[in-house]
Amino acid sequence: MSETIYLLYILSFVLGSIVGLVLSYRKYKAPFTIEKIDLLALALSIIGWSLALNSSLITFIPYYITITIGLFFLALVLGMRPGYGTKETFIGIIIALIIWIIRTVVL
Amino acid sequence: MANILLNVLIAFLVGSILFGLQRKIMARIQMRPGPPIIQHLLHTLKFFIKESSFPKTAAMPFYIAITAMLCVIWVAAVIVGPVTGGSLLLIFAIYALHKIVEHNAGSSSGSPYGKLSCVRAVFSAAAEVPLFAVLIIIYLKSGTMVISNIISYQTIHGPLLYSIPLAAAMFFVLILSKAPYSPFAITKGKDIVSGYETEHFGLLRGYLMISESIAWYMLLWVFLTVFVGGLSPLWYLAGMIVLTTITAFINATTPILNPNHSIMMQVSFAVIGIVGSIVLLLYI
Numbered sequence: 311m312s313e314t315i316y317l318l319y320i321l322s323f324v325l326g327s328i329v330g331l332v333l334s335y336r337k338y339k340a341p342f343t344i345e346k347i348d349l350l351a352l353a354l355s356i357i358g359w360s361l362a363l364n365s366s367l368i369t370f371i372p373y374y375i376t377i378t379i380g381l382f383f384l385a386l387v388l389g390m391r392p393g394y395g396t397k398e399t400f401i402g403i404i405i406a407l408i409i410w411i412i413r414t415v416v417l
Numbered sequence: 418m419a420n421i422l423l424n425v426l427i428a429f430l431v432g433s434i435l436f437g438l439q440r441k442i443m444a445r446i447q448m449r450p451g452p453p454i455i456q457h458l459l460h461t462l463k464f465f466i467k468e469s470s471f472p473k474t475a476a477m478p479f480y481i482a483i484t485a486m487l488c489v490i491w492v493a494a495v496i497v498g499p500v501t502g503g504s505l506l507l508i509f510a511i512y513a514l515h516k517i518v519e520h521n522a523g524s525s526s527g528s529p530y531g532k533l534s535c536v537r538a539v540f541s542a543a544a545e546v547p548l549f550a551v552l553i554i555i556y557l558k559s560g561t562m563v564i565s566n567i568i569s570y571q572t573i574h575g576p577l578l579y580s581i582p583l584a585a586a587m588f589f590v591l592i593l594s595k596a597p598y599s600p601f602a603i604t605k606g607k608d609i610v611s612g613y614e615t616e617h618f619g620l621l622r623g624y625l626m627i628s629e630s631i632a633w634y635m636l637l638w639v640f641l642t643v644f645v646g647g648l649s650p651l652w653y654l655a656g657m658i659v660l661t662t663i664t665a666f667i668n669a670t671t672p673i674l675n676p677n678h679s680i681m682m683q684v685s686f687a688v689i690g691i692v693g694s695i696v697l698l699l700y701i
Contacts, residue, residue, distance in 0.1 A: 324455060
């Protein structure tokens, strides 16, 4: 069972990366030069990393589904066209880690 | 059967993503944006929808069969390793077979690049097989060659990484030898285009790339299992990412060595590792 779940996670990550790559090539026609933050990518990254690292916060669905959805979202941003999505990913990781620290250490 | 399929799929996907990660890290070190992490996986899948053509000089049916053989031996490694926790001797045999397949893949194409790679595969086997013989040190220390027993040994006595560090260093050199763009990757050096893979196109190249991804996963898996112990899948993944990152740093900052120098360095590592480990076992 555990191996099936891990395969699910990997497939979710791979699919998310492929979709992210395809969509970002459609959205951005030029190689990465701008410094502006993509708000949609930022939202997806925060949701993705938060779900993946803090799956136990959501109790009404099994943890592996939460993590699978989280991995898909974070891979969407992580897998974007080279250069794009890097800042958004870092912000997503930091916010997810803050939530994790509050959940496990502070509370 | 389902367990085998699951583990093979995981090995292939994780191995491919780790190769992609390695390329990404190397690119960032060299101040390039680099390809997406899944590039290696996409590259592999791409070959399955490309036309397969066969050189006139190819030695049929060996030229085709060799790609299937490479796939089969690394699937066998997954069965021996993560699925059954079998003997390290079988993993050693699989690695020796891998070197033979590298040799034959190069020679069967009839390409001069493939032939050069084939000669280098034999040449490098002389250094890499002794490096893999590090498994004997593990036997001398733990008294067993069975992976599941080695895991049990480490649960009681702690990771072998601390008691036989030179053996771990030797095995790491072996892992480094199998990484693309590594200083020891003489069978696929860019001076001979893609080495033994140069004349394998389409589907056949796809099979070769699948096998390489599984091989990378398996080598990292063996390293983590026999030197650190039985880990949870998350720690395995973390360990594999760390090892891949280290190899990426080394590969990004080191040129591919001349074949003679590569072999001499590997042999030196093997001699220092084996002799040093035996001395450590005898006196500490």
